[in-house]
Amino acid sequence: MKGLLKRSALAGGILLFFAAGSAFAADSTPIDTGVTAWMLTSTALVLLMIPGLAMFYGGLVRTKNVLGTMMHSFVAMGIMAVLWVVVGYSMGFGSSVLGGWFGWNNDYFLLKGIDETITSAGVPEYVFSMFQGKFAIITPALIAGAFAERVSFRGYVVFIVLWGLFVYNPLCHWVWSADGFLFNMGAMGAIDFAGGTVVHIASGVSGLVAALYLGSRRGHPKTAVAPSNLVMTMIGAGLLWVGWFGFNAGSSVSSGLLTAQALTATQVAAAAGAITWIVVEAIQHGKSTALGFASGILAGLVAVTPAAGVVQPAGALALGIAAALICYGAIIIKNRLGYDDSLDAFGIHGVGGIVGSLLLVFFIRKSWMSTAAEAAGGSWTLWQQLGVQAAAVGIAIAYAAVLTLIIIFVVNKTVGFRSSTEAEMQGLDHTYHGEQGYGMLNPR
Secondary structure, eight states: OHHHHHHHHHTTSOOGGGSTTOOOBTTTSOOOHHHHHHHHHHHHHHHHHHHHHHHHHHHHSOGGGHHHHHHHHHHHHHHHHHHIIIIIHHHHHSEEEGGGTEEEOGGGGGGTTOTTBBOTTSOBHHHHHHHHHHHHHHHHHHHGGGGTTSBOHHHHHHHHHHHIIIIIHHHHHHHHSTTOTTTTSTTTOOOOSSSIIIIIIHHHHHHHHHHHHHOOOTTTTTSOOOOSOHHHHHHHHHHHHHHHHHHHHGGGOSSSHHHHHHHHHHHHHHHHHHHHHHHHHHHHHSOOOHHHHHHHHHHHHHHHTTTTTTBOHHHHHHHHHHHHHHHHHHHHHHHHHTOOOTTOIIIIIIHHHHHHHHHGGGGBOHHHHHHHHHHHTSOOOHHHHHHHHHHHHHHHHHHHHHHHHHHHHHHHHHTOOBOOHHHHHHOHIIIIISOOSSTTSOOO
């Protein structure tokens, strides 16, 4: 049992209660109030990340697009939350159907069958469902950074609904459900403790596809686009850092040693990424920027997300440094190639997720490798696990890219996705919401 619990935690913090027939009635499994309290807190912390993301993105766009950009995050809080309750939880964590493409469980439809269910971790299943639902909210919101300032609000709404149904939910099932094929690949499964592949690679790659399909903002790259409010961006970055403790440490679905390990790794990687980024800036440009510090925070946090429960502080430090260096380079390459990933969704989230998902292999605790070897019935090497990780990364990239391209094509040809030139010139705030983010300033 102990080895199996460890393996489950490694593959994404999903414990034994998601195996077939593993629902527990309230009268057979007592509630662990300590774990439940932490999971309630973690759920709230992850939700806090969405307004944090809205502030981070909103401060980076022009004055005329602040509210429209922030609405991309806030509207996801409503739409994806409803979608998750209706079908998302069932598609993500139900038993495999259609050859394992996604899951389904009638009891999870509208959460109608879990009213009194307590998981084997001692947590009401409502709490776990709501915790996972916050991941389903923030992932499509991350994509919006790639096409900020140039999409219609109606098109975005349709896009995130379809993307949640056909991209996020299946990936969630493959990686985090007990019968998902990536969960069961190799001795350990594909390690994604809190969302390296499901959240960051999927959103980053999808953002890149969207940016390339839709084309650049009007005037890009000849016309400089200055951030409207870096103070708001910095506050948003701070909220994301705080919320990420729930994101990663909450994914332990426990309140003990594994939780402490994940929390510590999260703090170390974020700090290492931020410091590395501003040092590189200072070397290259002679100045360290606030935006660079915020970007480094995110790079470190993204990279440690799949690894938080399996690496020691030294490994988290290495991942934070590596992610900052590689993400910094990715943004330089983007600028040279000239494609318009507006707020570097791919450069930070896509690249950082790939870095963390692959490099974590070289920093796994020896105890985890011993458990994997035991599960494999002999030996299990780092190189074998690297093969599993690479396969998961490749599958996530290919699936997200192809499905996103299809979804964007359908949305653009039906309700329309790319804004018109006139709408883009007027700004998202006025065109789609009839408002201005800053009442004393006219749109530029």
